[in-house]
Amino acid sequence: MNSRFYRVLIAVIGLLVLYWLATAEAPRSQKLMAASVLLLAGLGLARVGHRLVEGANESADLLAEHLIDRNKVLEAQLKEMEHHHLTLEHYFDTLMAHVPAKIYFKDTESRFIQVNQSMAEGMRRSHPRDLYGKTDHDFFGPEHADQAKADELMILRTGEAITGLVERENFPDGKIGWVLTTKMPFRDKTGKIIGTFGMSSDISELVETQRSLERERNMLRSLIDSFPDKIFLRDSDRRYMVANKAMAEWVGAESPEVMLGRRPEEFFPDELVAKRSVEEDLHVLETGEPLMNRESRQVSPTTGEVRDFITTKVPLKDADGNRWGMVGMMRDVTEQRRAREKLLQSERRMQDVIDNSPAVIYLKDLDGKYLMVNLGFETLFGMDRASVLGQTDHDFIADKNAAERFHQHDLMVIERDEALQVDEELIVDGALRTYVAVRFPIRDLQGKVIAVGGISTDITDRREAEESMRLLNDELYQANNNLKATQEQLIHAEKMESVGRLAAGVAHEVKNPLAMIGMGLELLARRIPEEDEKGKETIDRMKRGIDRAKKIIKGLVDFSSARQLLLEAGDVNEVVKDALALTDYQLRKGRVHVVLELAEILPPVQLDATKMEQVLVNLMINAMHAMPEGGNLVIRTSDEVISGVKRDEGVRTAAHLREGDHVVRIEIEDNGTGISEENMKKLFDPFFTTKASGTGTGLGLAVSRKIVDLHHGVLALENRESGGITASITLKASPDSISNSPVLPEGEG
């Protein structure tokens, strides 16, 4: 037995103690006590052994001394070991007591054999020993417990550790969290697996933070990927650090990730675009000035389509202010630009349309300030639109009343919320112009009135044209009436002319045989014996017949030959008196009482006194015949200025006499039988007579009218209300200059 043996013995005991310490399911104090006992026992044994050896080998004192020395050494060593052990134990205890991670040791049956304080607390136990001998199933639900058991069985079987396992855990306190677990086989000195041990840390917070970061990252990613704008982030070396989906799609990259670490030149085939991109990037990086809303047009690297963009690039700085990259965004504004161009084009087109309208067109806001005017407006007011916009009518229309009227019209439109058509007047270049203005409300998309529009058309010329048209129309109407009158006159004249020619022809042809008969009668009269009374009477009757025929012929010839007058300024009263002298005898014989109502002074009249006398005699004899039993004949002369001759009063009146003419009138009134309406129409026709056969020729009034016509006068007959007839001759009073020239009928004059 030498010292080596003792050392080995002691070491074996020590290890046994340690092993026991580590494995025994006993309280630590017990363990320590047991360890001390064991150690002392070991030492005792060793001493006993030593003494036994000493006793047996007393002879070997030297050896004994040596052994004693050796023992001292051993004791020292033991002490040292003890100290070391105690130190280790302290470490272990400290570790187990304070490490926040949960540490456990389990036997092969998954029973806890050692846990630390944290583990115990985590299990809501005050002391680690409360767990010894128990399994996970005593604390956790089957889900976790079964999984733990399975893990441990796996380790026991394979000897392989499970490291870095992140597990979701339902904590006994009800919380759900995450733990980072390492499970390892627990081996004895010989390497035999005698259980498992493990450590788990509560990483709930870490996991939560990580998950939240993850979520945030995903959210941001989704966000930038969901942007239609092309977003990218490049480092100072101009390599992509971030690119969103839209960016990748634009350059034709499979995914945003493909772009990372690469430069834009690799994706933009257009050299100019690439070159500009480089320049811009460098500028932003070097100067730190952001590039804002730069407009550009690019050809799509994938489809070749031309698109418009606005690009913004902003430098990125670290905490120290160093520029380490840039973030950029390209916004596709093609549609907006097209829409804007379309709108501009549409506006332009609209402006062209309204500018080319001859009308004056304008738009005002609710305060009456002009928002838009057309070329017609500029021309009318002699102002360009720039100086009109923002102004109101009161600002530049000199005629304040007109400006106020326009304003009132606008207010009416706003108030009624409906279009208004109104005539408006405005003095332009000193002349009053009339416009027909249509003013209408302009509404926003919600239907609210936001402005007033107006279209004014100058209708001055039209109005004037309408007026002159109306006048022309009136004149035309009058001319037409005159023409009609003239035509009727012409027809009548033509008729009379024909009758006249016929009469002249008949007269000539009839006069010859009449003359023959006359000559024959002269001859026969001398052959009839003195005593043949009957024969003489017959001859006389025949001669009277010839006289009658001669009278008729004379009337016809008068009628047909009455074409020329010898006009002289004469006094109508004198003519009346002469005519009366010629008929005086006959009238008295017919018991006609003549009442003369002659004007004291009459203006002279151009007349053929003989012919006019013939007319008057004719009318007087007619009047007498209308009063077979006698009566009153009133002969009246007067003068007047014609007023209010109606257009349709009668052809004759309209033809010869006009309003304002100074006329002399002769009226011959009887109180006889009057004339029927039917006869009134035929009164002036040749051969029309109401007298008994042989009394009249039927030519008297026809000739009379012809004569009066030649005087450019009017002969009219009308029934008096009190009975009888008024025959009137109206002649124009002579103007100052007196014409003696014969007057041929020349139609209307």
Add this chain to the structure above:
Amino acid sequence: MKTRILIIDDEKDFSALLKENLEEIANYSVRQCNSSELALTYAREFRPHLCIIDVVMPGMDGGDIVAQLRSDPDLKEIPVMMLTALVEENPDTPDGETQTGGLPFLSKTSSLERLLTCIEKHLAEKGSKPGPAY
């Protein structure tokens, strides 16, 4: 010697009656010519003291005949009277005659009495210088 009167008128019946009346009442020697074309021949042959001429006749009218008479030196002094249905008796003269263009016009329907008055008047004016009779 009887006063010779030449009537130029295409109306045979009228001129025959007139001729008889004049010859009976005034004892004139009257000849009638019923064709205006023969008027000049009749005048030359008959050498009338006065011609009574109708106006409206077929062929030459009364005016033409007067012009022919006036252009013949032997006949131009013969007084003429136009007796025509074209004119009416003039109420302004006692015998109803109308002077137009230097010629007296008398209505054909004038009475025989008036006609004679006029004939006598014109015979007296001209002093009645009949041309030579054959």
